[in-house]
Amino acid sequence: MKGRGWILGLALSFACGGEPAPKGGVGGADGGAEDSGGAGEGGADTGPCAEVPLVNYNNFGHSFVLHTCQGCHASTAADRYGAPEDSTFDTVEQVWAQRDRVLARAAAEPPTMPPAGGSSEDDRVRLRWWLECAEEGT
Ligand code: HEC
Known part of the structure; x- marks a missing residue:
């Protein structure tokens, strides 16, 4: 499948984002990435989020949660298979409210x-x- 390579490549650099940057490249902290402000908040201009594409509820999250989680975590699910009531992911707000748990359970490897x-x-x-990386709540 084409297109997969760059995604995993970016994922790799993203995963290593916590480590000090190797020599070369953008020496100073403010290498000019400051202008955009489009990558969300929280110092995203130099952090691991600086190079990731804009991913949010509209272009990914909604369909992901719908197909992958709502079978058990929608308020309307016919059978929740024991998924707790307070883990209901009908809306973007509900997902963000449990962001840490969603990441811990669904984004772990x-x-x-x-x-x-x-x-x-x-x-x-x-x-x-x-x-x-997205702006909170989006
Ligand atoms: C087949 C049904 C099913 C699907 C699909 C499912 N879950 Fe769950 N989920 C459960 C059950 C059952 C529990 C309670 C048992 C547990 O925590 O393992 C649960 C619990 C949870 C909890 C609360 C417990 C905690 O660790 O905080 C979160 C958050 C969660 N699921 C997230 C998700 C996400 C995100 C998805 C989609 C990527 C998803 N689940 C898909 C059945 C499901």
Whole structure:
């Protein structure tokens, strides 16, 4: 599948974002990435979010949650299979309210949500880009 390479490449650099940058490249902290402000808040201009594409509820999260989580975590789910009532993901607000838990369960490697699997590695990378890098609540 084309297009997968760059995603995993970015994912890799994203995963290593906490480490000091290797020599070369943008020496100073303010290498000119300051202008955009489009990558969300929280010092995203130099952090691991600086280079990730804009991923949010509209272009990823809604469809991901709908297909991967709502079978058990929608308020209208026919059978929640025991998913707790307070983990209901009908809206973007509900997902952000449990952001840390969603990341811990669904973006971990290996993930523990959905319980029987079903998300791809690309999904999980995008999930992290969304909930770690997008403007909160979007
Ligand atoms: C097949 C049904 C099913 C699907 C699909 C599913 N879950 Fe769950 N979920 C459960 C059950 C059952 C529990 C309670 C048991 C547990 O915590 O393991 C739960 C609990 C949770 C909790 C609360 C417990 C905690 O650790 O905070 C979160 C958050 C969660 N799921 C997130 C998700 C996300 C995000 C997705 C989609 C990527 C998802 N789940 C998909 C069944 C499901």
